[in-house]
Amino acid sequence: VGKEKFMQDASSIMTLFMKTQTGTAAEGTGDAAAEEQFADDDPQVNYIITAWARICKLLGRSFEPFLPMVMPQVLKSARVAPQVCVLDNDEAENFDPESWQILPIGEDQNCAIRTSILEDKATACQMLVCYARELKESFAPYCEEVLNTMLPMLTLCLNDEIRSAASEIMPYLLDSLKKTQPQLVAAAWEKVFNKLLEAISTEPERELVADHLEALGNCIERLGVGYLNFERMTEIHRLLDRFFHEHFEKDEERAAKRQDEDYDEQEEERILSEKDEDEYVLSKMCEVMRAIFSTYKTDALPLFQQLMVHVVKLLEANRPWSDMQWGLCFCDDLIEHAGPQSWALKDFFLPAFARAMGHQQNDIKQTAIYGVGVAAMFGGPDYTATLTEFVPLLVQMIEAPQSRSDDNNICTENAISAMTKIMKFRPECLAPAGLGDMNALIERWLTWLPIWEDGEETDHVYGYLCDLVEANNPAVLGGPSNTHLPRIVAAIARVFCEKSLSRPDEDEEGDSAAGAANGDKAAVNGAASDKSASPSVYDRCVSILRLIRGNGAVFEACVAQLPEKERQAVAECFA
Numbered sequence: 121v122g123k124e125k126f127m128q129d130a131s132s133i134m135t136l137f138m139k140t141q142t143g144t145a146a147e148g149t150g151d152a153a154a155e156e157q158f159a160d161d162d163p164q165v166n167y168i169i170t171a172w173a174r175i176c177k178l179l180g181r182s183f184e185p186f187l188p189m190v191m192p193q194v195l196k197s198a199r200v201a202p203q204v205c206v207l208d209n210d211e212a213e214n215f216d217p218e219s220w221q222i223l224p225i226g227e228d229q230n231c232a233i234r235t236s237i238l239e240d241k242a243t244a245c246q247m248l249v250c251y252a253r254e255l256k257e258s259f260a261p262y263c264e265e266v267l268n269t270m271l272p273m274l275t276l277c278l279n280d281e282i283r284s285a286a287s288e289i290m291p292y293l294l295d296s297l298k299k300t301q302p303q304l305v306a307a308a309w310e311k312v313f314n315k316l317l318e319a320i321s322t323e324p325e326r327e328l329v330a331d332h333l334e335a336l337g338n339c340i341e342r343l344g345v346g347y348l349n350f351e352r353m354t355e356i357h358r359l360l361d362r363f364f365h366e367h368f369e370k371d372e373e374r375a376a377k378r379q380d381e382d383y384d385e386q387e388e389e390r391i392l393s394e395k396d397e398d399e400y401v402l403s404k405m406c407e408v409m410r411a412i413f414s415t416y417k418t419d420a421l422p423l424f425q426q427l428m429v430h431v432v433k434l435l436e437a438n439r440p441w442s443d444m445q446w447g448l449c450f451c452d453d454l455i456e457h458a459g460p461q462s463w464a465l466k467d468f469f470l471p472a473f474a475r476a477m478g479h480q481q482n483d484i485k486q487t488a489i490y491g492v493g494v495a496a497m498f499g500g501p502d503y504t505a506t507l508t509e510f511v512p513l514l515v516q517m518i519e520a521p522q523s524r525s526d527d528n529n530i531c532t533e534n535a536i537s538a539m540t541k542i543m544k545f546r547p548e549c550l551a552p553a554g555l556g557d558m559n560a561l562i563e564r565w566l567t568w569l570p571i572w573e574d575g576e577e578t579d580h581v582y583g584y585l586c587d588l589v590e591a592n593n594p595a596v597l598g599g600p601s602n603t604h605l606p607r608i609v610a611a612i613a614r615v616f617c618e619k620s621l622s623r624p625d626e627d628e629e630g631d632s633a634a635g636a637a638n639g640d641k642a643a644v645n646g647a648a649s650d651k652s653a654s655p656s657v658y659d660r661c662v663s664i665l666r667l668i669r670g671n672g673a674v675f676e677a678c679v680a681q682l683p684e685k686e687r688q689a690v691a692e693c694f695a
Contacts, residue, residue, distance in 0.1 A: 180254055183254065184258040219235060248289060264308070271311060287332045290338075295343075336411075337410065374391045414453075435472040447469075451472070454469075455498060486531045492510050514542075517532060518536055569581070579657050617685050
């Protein structure tokens, strides 16, 4: 039914849940004044807690008034101690396998774990993640308590879902503390950092290693500058260095297994499964490095330089193509966030970029093309000659006969974005590449639109379109007669239809308004005004359509050429 309709009944439904809880507690004790929480083994707990989380996800911050009602039970379920006992073989045979997990731990010794309690504990932990994620700063009163509850669970060996939830919640808790109780952040981060590194170092499941690395990267990104000192950078280097060595060693082990006399199809399946897990961990290592680079910029260079030997190995021509892809991702982040200082390391990665531009794997090609674009935006003048060499390759890719096929379109759109960035930030690269007539190139560039698959790149490309139209550039408008208006309208209509442009976040706007109503200084003095000073690309495109609509006959002629869905998308943007 949606948030608006549900809000009318939310209070009565939550009250009904609480009556169920109170009634159950009273029945269990015979005391109507019993504590309003379910018994640990009550089968309703899991369902009630899950229902609360779904309501929270729907209501967002509007769920805040119900937190005092639900948090005691959720915290109680999250803190419940697992039931574990040691049995001999005869005793183990008499235990219900549907209620207990039996694990052999030695001769005539077994460990029995009560699965239902662990499942309820895992559900409660996942619901805490939901509350922290959806409620943001509104969850601040519970952050310390939840942090201290969840930290030990990062290394709780009995359940993977609990460990995963424990790492996932950490960035949300730190973010909430930073915005509401900044004086508590340093001490909280000290505990989180140490425990996360312990969990990453000791975690036996590769998928959870990746989850923990992702949490570490998210924490670094959300906290911002000032929370990674030299000692912590050194610990992260030590950790990533170890994982790089393990990555290459495991790859050698898989190659050796394929030469073993016992190698068969089943073994190949295991090898491929291990390979996928290792690639996933490698991708999260890249995310950690990206978080450090995006936060600390050139101050992260010493850490990257220490790891460069591993990145260079990833880029070797004989490595699996996935290694090359992630190696290129590391280098993309280097260029984007170290800017002109990345040029000092060019000899390590530019040859790989040149090879990747012609690679048969589109993922590799796309990553290299993205790197060309960020070099244009952030690399500085040292990259001019290199970018000039890439221009003909980009144009060839964009205008190839099969460039818009399903397989090739994402690479083509990234190539269009890279060319757009060169045109905007490094136009001096164009004349040496045979594209000295900027007006002719802009007309040619307009024929490359629309794009829509990659939201980030779509924002860049349509932002440049807005720049040109707002400046009344005659090449993009089609001269004095504005002959290109139908193409401009069609390009905007398609991207609106695909919903690819970033739009003003309605929830954040609502939060800002609520903050202003409550006297929130940031909402009154800061955030909202920044948004109005720099309108989104979506808003700028809407303004262009409004301007064209000022000439009714021209606008109607432009819209008449559109498919029905795109006409509808244009109409909706004016609503």
